[in-house]
Amino acid sequence: MVxxxxxxxxIFAPVIAPYDPEEIVESETLPPSMKHLxxxxxxxxxxxxxAVYGARISxxxxxxxxxxxxxxxxxxxxxxxxxxxxxxxxxxxxxxxMLSFPSIFLILAIQAMLTPNIYNVMIVIGxxxxxxxxxxxxxxxxxxxxLQYVEAAKAIGCSDLRIIFRHMLxxxxxxxxxAATLGMxxxxxxxxxxxxxxxxxxxxxxSWGNMLMDAQAYMRDAPWMAIIPxxxxxxxxxxxxxxxxxxxxxxxxxxENA
Amino acid sequence: MRKxxxxxxxxxxxxxxxxxxxxxxxxxxxxxxxxALFTDPNIEPAELARIRAxxxxxKPIIVQYFYWLGNALRGNFGNSYTTGQPVINEVLQRLPxxxxxxxxxxxxxxxxxxxxxxxxxxxxxxxxxxxxxxxxFAGMATPSFWLGLMLMLLFAVNLDWLPAVGMYDPLLRDQGxxxxxxxxxxxxxxxxxxxxxxxxxxxxxYQRASMLEVLNQDYIRTARAxxxxxxxxxxxHALRNSLIPIVTILGLSLPGLFGGAFIIETIFAxxxxxxxxxxxxxxxxYPLIMGIVVFSAVLIMLGNLLADxxxxxxxPRIRYxxx
Numbered sequence: 001m002v003x004x005x006x007x008x009x010x011i012f013a014p015v016i017a018p019y020d021p022e023e024i025v026e027s028e029t030l031p032p033s034m035k036h037l038x039x040x041x042x043x044x045x046x047x048x049x050x051a052v053y054g055a056r057i058s059x060x061x062x063x064x065x066x067x068x069x070x071x072x073x074x075x076x077x078x079x080x081x082x083x084x085x086x087x088x089x090x091x092x093x094x095x096x097x098m099l100s101f102p103s104i105f106l107i108l109a110i111q112a113m114l115t116p117n118i119y120n121v122m123i124v125i126g127x128x129x130x131x132x133x134x135x136x137x138x139x140x141x142x143x144x145x146x147l148q149y150v151e152a153a154k155a156i157g158c159s160d161l162r163i164i165f166r167h168m169l170x171x172x173x174x175x176x177x178x179a180a181t182l183g184m185x186x187x188x189x190x191x192x193x194x195x196x197x198x199x200x201x202x203x204x205x206x207s208w209g210n211m212l213m214d215a216q217a218y219m220r221d222a223p224w225m226a227i228i229p230x231x232x233x234x235x236x237x238x239x240x241x242x243x244x245x246x247x248x249x250x251x252x253x254x255x256e257n258a
Numbered sequence: 259m260r261k262x263x264x265x266x267x268x269x270x271x272x273x274x275x276x277x278x279x280x281x282x283x284x285x286x287x288x289x290x291x292x293x294a295l296f297t298d299p300n301i302e303p304a305e306l307a308r309i310r311a312x313x314x315x316x317k318p319i320i321v322q323y324f325y326w327l328g329n330a331l332r333g334n335f336g337n338s339y340t341t342g343q344p345v346i347n348e349v350l351q352r353l354p355x356x357x358x359x360x361x362x363x364x365x366x367x368x369x370x371x372x373x374x375x376x377x378x379x380x381x382x383x384x385x386x387x388x389x390x391x392x393x394x395f396a397g398m399a400t401p402s403f404w405l406g407l408m409l410m411l412l413f414a415v416n417l418d419w420l421p422a423v424g425m426y427d428p429l430l431r432d433q434g435x436x437x438x439x440x441x442x443x444x445x446x447x448x449x450x451x452x453x454x455x456x457x458x459x460x461x462x463x464y465q466r467a468s469m470l471e472v473l474n475q476d477y478i479r480t481a482r483a484x485x486x487x488x489x490x491x492x493x494x495h496a497l498r499n500s501l502i503p504i505v506t507i508l509g510l511s512l513p514g515l516f517g518g519a520f521i522i523e524t525i526f527a528x529x530x531x532x533x534x535x536x537x538x539x540x541x542x543x544y545p546l547i548m549g550i551v552v553f554s555a556v557l558i559m560l561g562n563l564l565a566d567x568x569x570x571x572x573x574p575r576i577r578y579x580x581x
Contacts, residue, residue, distance in 0.1 A: 227408070
């Protein structure tokens with residue numbers, strides 16, 4: 001429900017936000033009031049409007065990044081799990097290598113080399129977070145591969161590609177959906193951390209992370225600048241976790257007899 | 259056992275080569291040139307070429323990589339572009355501060371999370387369990403840097419109980435050892451609390467889930483049916499088996515802990531490897547970035563190895579199968 005609210009806010013941002021998020025509308029660092037619900041920031045911009053637009057950006061980045069990571073992860077996982085043997089060994093060693101990086105460091109390093117903008121943030125988060133999905137999908141495929149309908153499909157001469165994507169993928173869907181929800185939560189967290197370090201979404205475009213970066217210097221005089229975006233991130237990520245957990249329970253056939 | 263350790267150590271070599279290869283190419287394929295950041299823009303072309311040759315930037319990337327690898331194997335990770343110091347010295351200088359923070363936080367996490375998870379599992383559905391569950395979800399959803407900022411706001415800015423940033427107070431340099439240790443402890447509390455609270459949340463969830471699973475097993479029912487006191491059933495029979503998955507989780511959580519350290523050290527200006535790494539990235543200090551990546555990868559892999567050994571320690575089935 002909360003999540004739905006955030007999505008709606010993100011979609012209808014221009015209608016909801018009372019001011020332009022990038023425009024200076026008032027004097028600096030006013031505390032929250034009726035006119036400016038969340039107060040104003042160090043440049044005199046309306047924090048409520050910035051937060052509303054920030055929702056749009058944070059959610060979009062999360063969604064696109066997680067789509068990329070699910071796409072790569074599913075592809076690698078499916079191929080590794082279906083073919084097994086040498087292909088599997090090679091892909092899984094690659095996964096191990098990627099997992100040995102402290103991921104935030106890798107992300108920062110790549111971001112520093114590219115121009116930090118919103119598209120690169122999405123891509124970089126996507127290509128550094130697919131490993132968990134790959135492991136998961138591989139596990140599912142290893143299980144499904146042994147089932148009779150796969151054998152039947154092979155017997156009637158379906159191509160490998162058709163078996164992998166048409167026949168097996170629907171049966172591996174449930175854990176992928178759960179992973180996507182939880183992955184989106186972590187993508188939003190990573191985006192905010194990146195923007196906070198100045199390597200993510202660039203000002204003046206508002207994102208919850210870079211709003212926090214701005215807030216850092218005004219902790220004593222304008223604590224609301226720091227408190228509000230953080231709470232928004234927390235609530236969004238929390239609701240994604242709850243949705244993910246709910247989906248996990250709903251989609252897990254083992255839970256029913258337990 | 260020894261054979262197992264040696265085999266695992268040998269497996270680290272290709273992994274490390276992979277890690278260094280990827281990070282090397284990511285950095286060097288990027289457009290732009292690190293010399294631009296360190297030299298006068300009006301520099302003579304000949305002079306620039308000399309500096310580039312000095313840093314080995316004039317050769318093809320593949321050659322540069324093997325050159326780097328050859329040196330690294332002999333323990334030479336090159337010199338930092340900014341200070342001219344050997345990278346290995348810079349990293350080793352910063353490592354203790356990071357390890358101090360990480361290991362203390364790890365130990366604290368263990369001591370808090372296991373009892374919390376166990377009690378939460380025993381009291382499933384009761385108030386205590388619900389509170390722990392809600393708090394751990396909230397903990398997982400909190401951005402690390404925001405929690406750090408909030409703690410700083412509360413304890414350093416508003417209450418003024420603890421220092422906000424740094425590791426030492428320069429004014430206390432001439433004081434006795436006791437005063438200086440106390441000083442470091444005071445500086446440590448906030449970053450340590452941030453780090454610990456964040457890793458607590460996830461692991462408590464796992465401990466609870468694994469304890470619940472164990473409590474549902476037949477042998478626990480048998481133990482109860484025998485008339486063993488509940489305390490013995492839980493702490494002697496169930497606890498040990500419930501720890502097995504946790505050991506793995508602890509190993510897997512290491513990269514995350516490192517990632518957290520990068521951000522937390524940056525916020526609290528803690529003079530550790532993470533802060534050095536973030537600075538190196540901003541400055542495009544290639545040799546330093548490479549050094550830090552390889553070092554943290556080694557630490558992460560060793561951590562995983564320790565987790566595997568711990569696994570064998572708590573689970574005799576694995577120990578015997580390996581023989």
